Amino acid sequence: MHSNVHDWLNEHGDYLYRFALARLKDTHQAEDAVQETMLAAIKHNSFAGDSSVRTWLTGILKHKVVDMQRKLIREQPISDIIDLDxxxxxxxxxxxxxxxxxxxxxxxxxxxHALEQSQFLSVLDACMQKLPKKLKAIFMLRDVHEMENENICKELDITPTNAWVMLYRARMVLRKCLEMNWVKG
Amino acid sequence: MMTCKQASKLISQSLDRPLSWSELMQLKLHLMICGACNRFKKQLNLLRVALQSIRTNMENNSAITLPLAAKARIIDQIESDQQSQ
Structure with missing residues (x-):
């Protein structure tokens, strides 16, 4: 047994889990992402020592999280998750x-104010969950996972123009939702 | 003169691609006289910042921890992986 894994999990497991959860919004997927990260970390043992262990592990996790998001997208008919019209x-x-x-x-x-701020953020979170399915996937990839547009277009097999139009619409819907639901105290 | 619809489209696209010089100039001109589009631009910027804060808040929220069962499962998985090699 690689003793490193125990150390990594004890020292960074919680942080990695929260990092994954903040992006995947699903506890099981977040756990899986941490597991994948540990497996990859042992297998490749590519820690170069020029950054902290946490930064190194987070780098691996970041890729795993995007991979999982992609997999989720591939499991659905593409016409369900993009809005070419x-x-x-x-x-x-x-x-x-x-x-x-x-x-x-x-x-x-x-x-x-911290309390109001967290209320504001939960309104935003709720608005994001309510985005139409056909806009949500691309919005998540671009504005939450901060994936490059070029890669998004490859992933979803769409043109840059399609992507810009959908992102424009998603952002428009989201800001409107915020405007309607965020009432200043 | 550019319409608000065109201006808001460019404001959104500026987050996804570099605008051409002429697009930038036309947008600048529009923003000089249009309060609504300025507010739209601010809203999109705020959206970015807020999405970032949602992530950072969760990353730093020490009340959320990797469940012990998951930790045990990960260790089991890695041990059985190594034995099979």
Missing amino acids: AGEESMDDFFDKTGHWLDKPQSFDMPD
Whole structure:
């Protein structure tokens, strides 16, 4: 038994688990991601010593988390998770015929106070969960996992223009949801 | 003059690709006179910052720990992996 694994799990297991959970939002998947990371860490033992062990393990985990997200996407029919019909006309619920805002965006800021801030973040989290399925996958890949657009397009077999349109729509829906549900105290 | 619809599209796309010089100039011009699009731009920036905070808050939340059962399972898995090699 590699004694390192015990040390790694004891010292960094909780952090790695939280890192995975923050992105995958599922406890079982987060546990699996930590396990995959440990297996990969032992197998390749590529720790170069020029960074901390935690940074090294987190680097491996990051890849595992994106891999898992991809796998989840591949398990679904692609037509269920992308919205190729999203075009100019799909923004009609936000703009009038002349391209003016139907409802002008309101100003809101991230609250300074810690309690309010966590309320704000949970509203955002709820809004994100409510995103239409056809927009959620790409939004998660781009704005949560911060994957490069080029890789997203390969993954979903779409053009950059498709990706931009869907991200535009997803962000628009999300900011509107925040505006409607975040009432300043 | 660029419409709000066009401007907001470019504001979103600026997060995904570099805008051309002429797009940038037209957008700048629009933002000089349009409060609503300025607020939209701020909202998207805030969205980025907030998504980042959600992750960082969870990463630093020591109340969330890897369940012991999972820890044991991981160790078991690695031991059986090594024995089979």
